[in-house]
Amino acid sequence: MGSSRGSGAGNVWRVSGLRQEVDEPDEAVLARAARQIGLDPGQLAFARLAKRSVDARGRGADLHFVVQVDLAGQGPIRSQKFERLRRSGKVREAPTAASLRVESAGRPGGASGGAVPHVVVVGAGPGGLFAALGAAESGARVTLLERGEPIERRGRKVVAFHRGGEPDPDNNLLFGDGGAGTYSDGKLYTRVSDPMEFTVIQELIDAGAPPDIAYDARAHIGTDRLHRMLPRLRARLEAAGVEFRYGIRVTGLVRSSGARSEARIRAVATTEGEIPLDALVLCIGHSARDTWARLLEDGVLLEAKPFQLGVRIEHPQELITRGRYGPEIGDGLGPASYNLQSKGAPPAHSFCMCPGGRIVASVNEPRRLCTNGMSNSKHSSRWANAALVTTLTPEDFASFGFEGPLAGVELQRHLEERFFVAGGETYQAPAQRADDFLEGRLSGGELKTSYGFGAVPGRIDELLPPQVRDAIREALGRFDRTIPGFGGPEGLLVGIETRSSGPVRMTRDRESRRALGFENLFPAGEGAGYAGGIMSAAIDGARSAQSAVLEARESLSKPRS
Known part of the structure; x- marks a missing residue:
C-alpha cells in the first residue's frame, strides 16, 4: 500500500469515527465512508476495514461497532467534505507497511556479492x-x-x-x-x-x-x-x-x-x-x-525490571456477556471480553482476557505453580477468564530479601513454590471466590473451574504479597460496578499468575x-x-x-x- 503527499491518486486515506450497526454488512459501511468524504462508492479504487471495536457503553440499548476505514479514490479527492474532515483530523493518511528486508549503503537486502553474514x-x-x-x-x-x-x-x-x-x-x-x-x-x-x-x-x-x-x-x-x-x-x-x-x-x-x-x-x-x-x-x-x-x-549486562503479578479470575461466560452487552445480547457479537483498569494505589488491571476459554498450568519447572489462560478460535467454553495483575518493582523484590539482576526471578520462584504447596503439591491450584477474597475467608463447597488439574480452597488473600492483595481487592470493587457480579460468588480467583511479563x-x-x-x-x-x-x-x-x-x-x- 503506497502513499504520497497531497490528495492525488494513489493515496490511501483513513476515515475514523464511523458507526457500524451489528447487523450492517461491511460493504455498506465502506460505501458510507466513501460518501462521507465526498466520493461516490463507484469512484473507489480501494477500500477495506482498518479497525473495528465494539461500543458496549449502552449495555444493549445501543450496541454497535466503531470503525475506521482505509480507502483510495481513482483520482485526486478534491471535495469540500474531504478537506473539512482532513482539517478536523477525522481523515488522515493511512500508515504504510514496512519491509522485513534491510538495506545498507549501496547494497539492497538480499543482493548478491560479498561475504554472506x-x-x-x-x-x-x-x-x-x-x-x-x-x-x-x-x-x-x-x-x-x-x-x-x-x-x-x-x-x-x-x-x-x-x-x-x-x-x-x-x-x-x-x-x-x-x-x-x-x-x-x-x-x-x-x-x-x-x-x-x-x-x-x-x-x-x-x-x-x-x-x-x-x-x-x-x-x-x-x-x-x-x-x-x-x-x-x-x-x-x-x-x-x-x-x-x-x-x-x-x-x-x-x-x-x-x-x-x-x-x-x-x-x-x-x-x-x-x-x-x-x-x-x-x-x-x-x-x-x-x-x-x-x-x-x-x-551480559542484566538488570531487574518491574513485572506484573496476580491471579487468574474466572466467571461463567454468560455473566460477562450479560454484564457487557446487557440482557438482550446482540447477534453477531459472540462472547464478550473486557479490558478493565483500576487506578487505585497500587493500580491493577485485567490482562490476557480469554472469552470462552480455560485456565491452564503455565509451568516449566517442577514443584512450582503458575496459571495462564487460553481459548480456541470458536471461544466455545462456558467459562471466561483473565489475569488480574499489578506491578511489582525491584524495591518490592528487596522487601522479600531478593536483590540483584535476577531478584524478580527469585521472587517468582518463591511465590510459585508457595502456591504449589498450598494446592496440595499436585498442580492443583488454590482458589477463592471473589466475595470470600474481599472478606478474607476460606471458600466452602465445590469450586467449579475450567482449570484441568482442579482447584482446592485456599486463602489467596494470605498467599499473595500484601500489596498485590490490596491492589486486587480495590480492583474487584471497581470492576464489579462495571460488570455486575464480577466481584461476587460467581467469580473465582485461581492462583498464581507470575508470567504476564518478564522480570529481567x-x-x-x-x-x-x-x-x-x-x-x-x-x-x-x-x-x-x-x-x-x-x-x-x-x-x-x-x-x-x-x-x-x-x-x-x-x-x-x-x-x-
Whole structure:
C-alpha cells in the first residue's frame, strides 16, 4: 500500500469515527465512508476495514461497532467534505507497511556479492521467528535454535503433563515451537505504532490466521488455529533460507580473542557444540531463567525490571456477556471480553482476557505453580477468564530479601513454590471466590473451574504479597460496578499468575540495539525486556535482526589484519 503527499491518486486515506450497526454488512459501511468524504462508492479504487471495536457503553440499548476505514479514490479527492474532515483530523493518511528486508549503503537486502553474514537467532517464539525471517529476507544465512520441539511433538508433551506427568523443562506452555504465545491463544491486542505491524499481520494471515486480525481491535487467532499455522510459518522461513534446529540449548557465548573495547562473539556454545556466527539475536522469551543465569555469567549486562503479578479470575461466560452487552445480547457479537483498569494505589488491571476459554498450568519447572489462560478460535467454553495483575518493582523484590539482576526471578520462584504447596503439591491450584477474597475467608463447597488439574480452597488473600492483595481487592470493587457480579460468588480467583511479563532486562543501546559491551549481540523481545505480547515481540525481533545484519555486513567488509 503506497502513499504520497497531497490528495492525488494513489493515496490511501483513513476515515475514523464511523458507526457500524451489528447487523450492517461491511460493504455498506465502506460505501458510507466513501460518501462521507465526498466520493461516490463507484469512484473507489480501494477500500477495506482498518479497525473495528465494539461500543458496549449502552449495555444493549445501543450496541454497535466503531470503525475506521482505509480507502483510495481513482483520482485526486478534491471535495469540500474531504478537506473539512482532513482539517478536523477525522481523515488522515493511512500508515504504510514496512519491509522485513534491510538495506545498507549501496547494497539492497538480499543482493548478491560479498561475504554472506551468518546470523544465529535463539528462540522460535514470535520474536525469534520474525527475527529469522527479517535476517533471511535481508540476505543473511540464518540458523534458528530452539530448545523445544516442533509444535507437533511439543503438543504431545504438553498433553502428557496435563494428564498427570511431570513438566518437561523444554516443551511446555512456555517453551517450544511458537513460544509462549502459542498456548496463550494468539492474542494480538497489544498493538504498537510501527509500520512493521502491517507486515507481521500479513505474514500471519498468509500462514492461515483469519483476515479479520487486520482490523479487529480484539484480534485473536486461537490456540487450535495456531497449531495449524506454525508448520506453514516454518515452511515460509525455510523457503527464505532459514535452518531450524530444534531440541538444542544455548550453554554460553564464545568470544573472539584480542583486545577490544567491546566483546565480539565468534560462536555460541550449545548442547550440540559450538556454532560459529557473525551476529547473534537472542529472543529467549520471558521465562528463560536458566539462560539469563548463563548470560550473566558470560558478562551480559542484566538488570531487574518491574513485572506484573496476580491471579487468574474466572466467571461463567454468560455473566460477562450479560454484564457487557446487557440482557438482550446482540447477534453477531459472540462472547464478550473486557479490558478493565483500576487506578487505585497500587493500580491493577485485567490482562490476557480469554472469552470462552480455560485456565491452564503455565509451568516449566517442577514443584512450582503458575496459571495462564487460553481459548480456541470458536471461544466455545462456558467459562471466561483473565489475569488480574499489578506491578511489582525491584524495591518490592528487596522487601522479600531478593536483590540483584535476577531478584524478580527469585521472587517468582518463591511465590510459585508457595502456591504449589498450598494446592496440595499436585498442580492443583488454590482458589477463592471473589466475595470470600474481599472478606478474607476460606471458600466452602465445590469450586467449579475450567482449570484441568482442579482447584482446592485456599486463602489467596494470605498467599499473595500484601500489596498485590490490596491492589486486587480495590480492583474487584471497581470492576464489579462495571460488570455486575464480577466481584461476587460467581467469580473465582485461581492462583498464581507470575508470567504476564518478564522480570529481567538485557541492557542495550537504543539506536544500534546492541547489548551494551558487545559488538554483535542483539537481545530482543520479551526475554530481553523490550516487548510485551506477540505483536511487539515480533516487531522487536524483526527490527533487531535488521540491525544485526547491518552490523555483520559492516564487520565482514572490514579488512582482516
